[in-house]
Amino acid sequence: MNWTQKMYKTTLVLLSVGLLAFSGWGTAASTAQAANAAVPACGSGDHGLLKGLQDKHSGDGSTPLSFSDIQFLNADIGRAAGNGFMIGTSDGGCHFQEIYQGQWSFAQIDFPDNVHGWALASAGDGQAQYLIRTTDGGSTWKRLSNKAVSFERIDFMDSKNGFGYNRASTYYTKDAGLSWSQISTPANTRGAYFSSRNTGWAVVIAPGTGYRVMKTADGGATWHLSLKANFTDPEFGQVYAKGNQVYVVLYGGSGMSQTSYSLYASANMGGSWNRVIAEETAGGGPAPGSGPAQFKSGPASGKPGNLELVGSNTAFLVGFSPAGEKVAVGRSYNGGKQWTNLPAIVGYEGVISFTSNKEGWLAAKGYENSSLYITEDGGATWQLKFTFKVTNQ
Template identity: 70%
Template sequence: MNWTKKIYQGPLALLSAVLLAASAWGLSAPPAQAAAAQAAVPACSTGDHGLLKGLQAEHAASGTAPLNFSDIQFLNADTGRAAGNGFMIGTSDGGCHFQEIYKGQWSFGQIDFPDNVHGWALASVKGTAAAYLIATADGGSTWKRLTDTATVFDRIDFKDNKQGFGYSLASTYYTKDGGRTWRLIPTPANTRSAEFTSASSGYAVVVAPGAGYRIMKTSDGGATWSLSLKSAFAYPESGRVYANGDQVYALLYGGSGMSQTSYSLYASSNKGKSWSRVIAQNTAGGGPAPGSGAAQLTTGPASGKPGNMQLVGSSAAFLSGFSPAAEKVAVGRTYNGGKKWTNLPAIPGYDGLISFTGVTEGWMAVRGQNASSLYATEDGGSTWKLKFAFKGTEQ
């Protein structure tokens, strides 16, 4: 089942939907049909077109918690999904129209689609805490639990419809059969996070108590590890590595307090051979940032807490940041591998999660005081346009 074909109703509208689906797969339509479809499709606006009202009404009748977005993922500028507690919606025309993909028992934590058909998710049954690894082969309409027991994974990353990685605090697992079986990848002692770009190549954030952080690197599937970066800090706790091709970023956390988190962001444009310190954010509540020496900036996006990061192409990177106390969400970016970093204007919100597919187009799921919303940008995060919002969300 191709969920991109369910957006419209009626003969011309159905033609429009089919053409949209064809466009998403890189196909083209005859000029006459394309013109008819263009005439039949309403002008692009918020993307709601009745879906929002229907979903909220059905959810309110069930007496459960308000609808909230928990994750968002776009495959390209046109095609993407957003999911939350018991639902998943999607678009195949850049957010001009959204449709319901899934509605049911699963409350999604993280979703991961390497293509428009195959997907995996970490999800729990509504009202319970245990998370399971579930999979879909029809774009998200139906889901199958892969194990009978709760998963140990905190995060998943599938490279294609067979190969993927599962991460917990200290361990990394690899699958080559779509998540049916997994093998443990050896990681260094005191690993707190890892990131693999292939079955052989990966990075690990390692804590050295009383000394600081170490970024370790492997090129033989974890059999051996070498030092890539050393960052001094008295009380190392956790961090995260993001990698794409030659680009590697290390986000290392200091302390947290007063709705603030201290952290340092390091960038490498040569697979970890050398690093530069991009952000070193000290805060009153979290104390000093890890590491020492000069940094480009002393504050990150929104100057509160760092969010998730997206690496695009060979040199572009985007980092979300949010300040719950100031009710601001923002994005920082670089277009040259971290040599110049810019923090962009903020929008209202308590926290945000980004999904960028190019240097200009991106999406952000934002939780506000009374709404959970989707925003889109066409200028690399400098400005954002509201596309979809659930009102009356939980705090």
């Protein structure tokens, strides 16, 4: 029985208990006993799963387990994956169970619903990444091609339609990843994102000048300037868009475990922009762009990680400082007009998944542990759920 089937069975049990109580069948005592049996108390979420997974990946030169990506569909249902494993929860992290163990080491997972999913993954300790697909919630995976893919990021809108990205190119599929067509993007594109098949954004390098953020409303047929950010040595950027919200991370230089960057936000689909963060570093130099910024440093005063858009006006950005061993989240509840950098936890890298303006998850890597956390206050505080030791001792 796969994970999706188990969740369905659990739902039927809960529904049966609810109907029993509603109809008055049985005594009050028996109804209470059935409810208690069907819905165990919310605990640590471990229940032996952590030890079982670690025991299978310890000693004899085995690579220790480490989280690489997480994704939550709502407050209850989510997954966390890493090197050769995937775990999941259907009750908001009260309990986790093993979904997958096998050859695939996941770099990114993407589930538009609870059944259909895709991942960028390598086989074992290999370097080549493949696009793989599941149709049973993640229990089994199928490689879609014998050839490795150049994608650095995937984003599926539903069970058929999705996008694949690398820094220079954007691709689209309408048959669940079996075939791909390239979307026309401007010359010197170094990062793009499409929020729909027609609406897209591209970060373009203008040699000797800096960054240009371009927008298309006709699927790439024509592009129009939305934002200029002057910079002497542009490299690449990352775009995030949902509804009227658009955020752009423009990267400066890197050095001494430091990265300079600027974060721009728009609450009106690129009609106007606000420079939220302009982080200069000794190792990376100045931040791209000019003009005032709300903050001279981002979350954890470190490198930017992934950004999550929630609802119509909420954004979260994870940042991490390898030298300082800090991971933290910054957030805005009003489309980037105001920003808050929140307290840090221990780690040198992290990835986030938020389902509301309060509820979210963080997978943080440290030099000794890889840990999974939950927040119920928008990243202000984090509760530890899982920790894997990343050293075999």
